[in-house]
Amino acid sequence: MKRDSDERGCGFLDNQTLLDYAAGNLEARRADLVREHSRTCSSCEALMVEQAAMWVELDCWVPEPVSDGFNRALWQRITDSETAPWYRRLLESMRSGGWRPAVSLAAGVAFVAVGFVFDHSVERTASPVASAVASGWGMTAVEADQVESSLEDIQLLRLIE
Amino acid sequence: MFELIDGRMIAFAGVGSAGIGGEADLDASLMLRVRDGDEECFRLLLNKHRIPVVNFLYRMVQDRAVAEELGQEVFLRIYRSRGSYEVSAKFTTWMFRIATHVALNNLRDNRPERAGRRVDEDAEGRARELPDRVPSTEQRMIERARLQQVRDAIGRLPEKQRAAVLMHKYEEMEYSQIAGVLECSESAVKSMLFRAYETLRARLSHMAMAGGAR
Ligand SMILES: [Zn+2]
Numbered sequence: 001m002k003r004d005s006d007e008r009g010c011g012f013l014d015n016q017t018l019l020d021y022a023a024g025n026l027e028a029r030r031a032d033l034v035r036e037h038s039r040t041c042s043s044c045e046a047l048m049v050e051q052a053a054m055w056v057e058l059d060c061w062v063p064e065p066v067s068d069g070f071n072r073a074l075w076q077r078i079t080d081s082e083t084a085p086w087y088r089r090l091l092e093s094m095r096s097g098g099w100r101p102a103v104s105l106a107a108g109v110a111f112v113a114v115g116f117v118f119d120h121s122v123e124r125t126a127s128p129v130a131s132a133v134a135s136g137w138g139m140t141a142v143e144a145d146q147v148e149s150s151l152e153d154i155q156l157l158r159l160i161e
Numbered sequence: 162m163f164e165l166i167d168g169r170m171i172a173f174a175g176v177g178s179a180g181i182g183g184e185a186d187l188d189a190s191l192m193l194r195v196r197d198g199d200e201e202c203f204r205l206l207l208n209k210h211r212i213p214v215v216n217f218l219y220r221m222v223q224d225r226a227v228a229e230e231l232g233q234e235v236f237l238r239i240y241r242s243r244g245s246y247e248v249s250a251k252f253t254t255w256m257f258r259i260a261t262h263v264a265l266n267n268l269r270d271n272r273p274e275r276a277g278r279r280v281d282e283d284a285e286g287r288a289r290e291l292p293d294r295v296p297s298t299e300q301r302m303i304e305r306a307r308l309q310q311v312r313d314a315i316g317r318l319p320e321k322q323r324a325a326v327l328m329h330k331y332e333e334m335e336y337s338q339i340a341g342v343l344e345c346s347e348s349a350v351k352s353m354l355f356r357a358y359e360t361l362r363a364r365l366s367h368m369a370m371a372g373g374a375r
Contacts, residue, residue: 015355051362054365057311057368058311058315060307060308061311063216064219065212077237078237
């Protein structure tokens with residue numbers, strides 16, 4: 001159980017042992033070794049006490065229950081999204097592709113843009129980025145913002161990848 | 162392999178190499194049924210995972226209303242992805258990956274207004290109370306201060322470290338699964354967690370000492 005980074009303790013406890021011990025994830029035989037060692041080593045004992053105390057402190061944070069209307073609101077959003085125009089659903093499916101965008105950024109944007117050009121005319125535009133896109137392709141402010149938001153999402157997905 | 166859920170026989174899906182040791186994943190089987198048009202299976206998944214997902218999001222963004230909205234976004238994305246769903250990882254790994262993405266996205270979008278903001282003292286979340294005692298006003302104040310410091314200590318962790326700690330501590334996820342969610346190696350997750358817990362130990366050590374007198 002040689003330590004790999006922490007300067008605390010005598011070097012007997014490694015980080016993972018310390019963490020797994022506090023979390024109760026250490027197998028019984030190794031936990032016994034740790035306990036046995038801490039009885040004779042005050043610096044490791046101090047570290048273990050501190051770790052255990054931190055672990056218990058974190059337990060004090062209990063979230064409020066999820067509100068009753070959660071499922072209802074979700075089904076409403078699902079219904080709304082299912083009845084949305086095809087290009088919005090495409091945008092959303094690009095956003096919901098998780099970490100695995102099925103289409104490339106360029107192809108996706110071009111495809112969506114074609115949909116807008118066929119279906120919509122310019123009303124007004126919002127943000128500078130959105131307006132630049134919108135004025136070229138003829139879409140509403142809300143739709144332009146959706147495009148911008150989706151592009152940001154996809155960029156973030158790529159970062160996470 | 163089958164299991165009876167709400168009176169329905171559900172076959173387990175085997176998880177491929179991206180999952181944990183090829184173990185059977187009942188949730189993935191349910192999701193495959195959702196893909197095939199079975200909405201009832203989506204309801205089962207929703208009811209099973211709604212609380213851990215919303216709690217994770219809440220602890221990430223520290224705002225209950227926002228967390229619920231983001232939680233709906235997560236399940237909406239899952240539902241919308243049903244048509245192309247394939248079992249390539251454990252279902253919960255996939256779900257928490259979406260939840261983490263949604264949370265990071267929200268934190269990024271709201272960074273300017275969150276910067277320098279201390280977590281609101283009257284914000285939601287409650288300190289755990291022991292069921293066999295009625296706390297005095299003073300005890301309530303102490304518990305509230307403890308809760309506030311824990312929230313603050315976690316809230317000041319870098320976002321990825323925070324996500325890793327929340328999954329490890331509160332969702333009791335294994336290192337390998339957290340690695341799957343954050344798409345990094347298991348050793349990267351471990352060193353992320355060691356750093357985060359070391360920070361938390363330092364930030365909360367004075368509370369632990371005060372707690373010794375409780
Ligand atoms: Zn020692």
